[in-house]
Amino acid sequence: MKADLNPHISVDCVVFGFDGNELNVLLINRDPADASHPTGKLKLPGDLIIRSEMLAAAAQRILTEFTGLHDIYLKQFGIFDDPQRLDSSDDLEWLRNRSGLSIERVVTVAYYSLVKINHSIQTDLSIAYHACWYPCASIPALIFDHNRIIENGMEVLRRELLTEPLCFELLPDKFAINQLQRLYEAILGCSLDNRNFRKKIQRLPYIEPLNERQKGVPHKPARLHVFDNEKYLLLKKDHTIFIL
Amino acid sequence: MKADLNPHISVDCVVFGFDGNELNVLLINRDPADASHPTGKLKLPGDLIIRSEMLAAAAQRILTEFTGLHDIYLKQFGIFDDPQRLDSSDDLEWLRNRSGLSIERVVTVAYYSLVKINHSIQTDLSIAYHACWYPCASIPALIFDHNRIIENGMEVLRRELLTEPLCFELLPDKFAINQLQRLYEAILGCSLDNRNFRKKIQRLPYIEPLNERQKGVPHKPARLHVFDNEKYLLLKKDHTIFIL
Numbered sequence: 001m002k003a004d005l006n007p008h009i010s011v012d013c014v015v016f017g018f019d020g021n022e023l024n025v026l027l028i029n030r031d032p033a034d035a036s037h038p039t040g041k042l043k044l045p046g047d048l049i050i051r052s053e054m055l056a057a058a059a060q061r062i063l064t065e066f067t068g069l070h071d072i073y074l075k076q077f078g079i080f081d082d083p084q085r086l087d088s089s090d091d092l093e094w095l096r097n098r099s100g101l102s103i104e105r106v107v108t109v110a111y112y113s114l115v116k117i118n119h120s121i122q123t124d125l126s127i128a129y130h131a132c133w134y135p136c137a138s139i140p141a142l143i144f145d146h147n148r149i150i151e152n153g154m155e156v157l158r159r160e161l162l163t164e165p166l167c168f169e170l171l172p173d174k175f176a177i178n179q180l181q182r183l184y185e186a187i188l189g190c191s192l193d194n195r196n197f198r199k200k201i202q203r204l205p206y207i208e209p210l211n212e213r214q215k216g217v218p219h220k221p222a223r224l225h226v227f228d229n230e231k232y233l234l235l236k237k238d239h240t241i242f243i244l
Numbered sequence: 245m246k247a248d249l250n251p252h253i254s255v256d257c258v259v260f261g262f263d264g265n266e267l268n269v270l271l272i273n274r275d276p277a278d279a280s281h282p283t284g285k286l287k288l289p290g291d292l293i294i295r296s297e298m299l300a301a302a303a304q305r306i307l308t309e310f311t312g313l314h315d316i317y318l319k320q321f322g323i324f325d326d327p328q329r330l331d332s333s334d335d336l337e338w339l340r341n342r343s344g345l346s347i348e349r350v351v352t353v354a355y356y357s358l359v360k361i362n363h364s365i366q367t368d369l370s371i372a373y374h375a376c377w378y379p380c381a382s383i384p385a386l387i388f389d390h391n392r393i394i395e396n397g398m399e400v401l402r403r404e405l406l407t408e409p410l411c412f413e414l415l416p417d418k419f420a421i422n423q424l425q426r427l428y429e430a431i432l433g434c435s436l437d438n439r440n441f442r443k444k445i446q447r448l449p450y451i452e453p454l455n456e457r458q459k460g461v462p463h464k465p466a467r468l469h470v471f472d473n474e475k476y477l478l479l480k481k482d483h484t485i486f487i488l
Contacts (some may be wrong), residue, residue, distance in 0.1 A: 006252070006349070008250070008252040009252065009253070009351055016418055049399060051327070051348070051349065052327045053327070054325055054326065054327070055325045055351075076323070079299060079320070079323065079353060081298055081299045081304065082298065083295070083296045083297070083298070089316070104295070105250070105295065107253055107299075109323060161486070162484075162486050163484060163486050164486060165486060180418070232485075235485060236485060239483040239484075239485050240406070240483075241476075241479060241480060241483050242405070242407050242408060242409060244404050
């Protein structure tokens with residue numbers, strides 16, 4: 001129980017992680033391992049904000065507390081304000097007991113992030129709450145409206161993937177086209193035609209082929225490419241059709 | 245005093261209006277005309293939400309109540325969450341008195357809209373609260389952080405103006421290039437070179453010149469143009485550089 005929590009506003013963090021093959025999301029147990037619910041329901045890392053706290057600071061604090069991740073770029077992407085969002089099942093009762101506060105309605109502000117799965121997520125709380133990556137393709141039922149929040153975050157992520165070069169943050173600096181394709185497929189949740197994908201990528205002047213090939217792969221080593229951010233930014237400026 | 249207000253969350257509406265010459269914003273008096281403050285401080289149309297209300301519904305309700313505007317597209321653009329945002333001057337005291345609620349911290353969710361100034365804004369409340377257009381170039385000091393909310397809304401509006409064709413919603417269907425230039429100047433808050441502007445606009449294939457000229461103007465009648473949204477959408481699709 002924390003007496004200084006604001007019982008009306010919370011933040012929730014949707015951290016997407018790519019492991020080279022699948023898109024995952026970071027979830028924690030609702031209750032710590034030593035509580036009366038040993039298996040525990042799952043939820044997003046999130047909590048009520050502290051009375052004197054800004055939302056963005058709360059999101060960073062909570063993410064670090066529960067997962068050990070810090071200095072992660074978190075983007076605010078939605079407000080979940082359904083007055084009934086806490087009502088179903090025993091989750092509201094759980095929140096009242098855990099916080100020791102008289103809670104009626106909580107509006108939550110959601111943040112998302114996209115990271116490579118190579119960060120260690122070991123903190124006292126991450127161990128107690130069993131912070132873990134779960135494949136986006138098979139997320140179990142979560143508490144409150146957390147499934148909906150993830151779905152919404154996925155939509156934002158897909159939109160950004162199609163309009164911004166954020167995918168290169170998830171790949172090694174030098175990558176093969178099939179690695180990029182796998183990432184697109186994981187985020188879009190569908191398979192793409194190899195030949196078409198390759199053709200489209202080869203048309204993009206800011207993806208440069210190198211005179212270098214993959215090493216130590218079990219298949220025929222593919223040619224490596226790099227993303228040229230400067231070229232991308234110049235082209236983007238030219239292609240934005242309403243800039244005067 | 246409304247007993248069913250949520251004393252923790254409010255919405256505020258930044259309604260920008262273009263009158264053919266200047267960009268304006270809709271403000272209301274803090275107190276109705278018959279209150280003890282006859283001149284009154286100014287504020288954005290906004291209020292605490294009702295306990296059972298969604299944020300978007302609250303924004304529409306409040307805008308209609310205070311200004312008579314309805315079915316206006318309101319876009320959520322920011323959350324203002326500084327824990328001290330209510331503290332300055334006597335505004336917090338005023339809010340406590342008016343609502344009859346014990347108010348500590350209010351997080352406000354801001355919406356913006358862009359309309360032609362040709363709507364009638366006459367309702368009982370709009371008259372009582374003296375809802376009025378004020379030029380964005382000279383907004384007086386408002387209560388709470390409402391000046392900051394407007395500045396922030398202006399930034400969002402400028403960004404959208406440079407990347408989306410929203411300006412055509414503020415012009416007549418047939419417009420002269422100098423009318424479009426005046427709108428850009430009003431929103432960007434600077435003057436643009438006539439010749440350069442004309443050249444840039446004439447390069448845009450979705451702005452079509454007509455064989456028609458302005459009528460009843462005191463100066464030499466200028467050629468009229470129309471915006472072709474279908475052409476725009478096709479071109480936009482081609483120019484979005486990350487769409488696969």
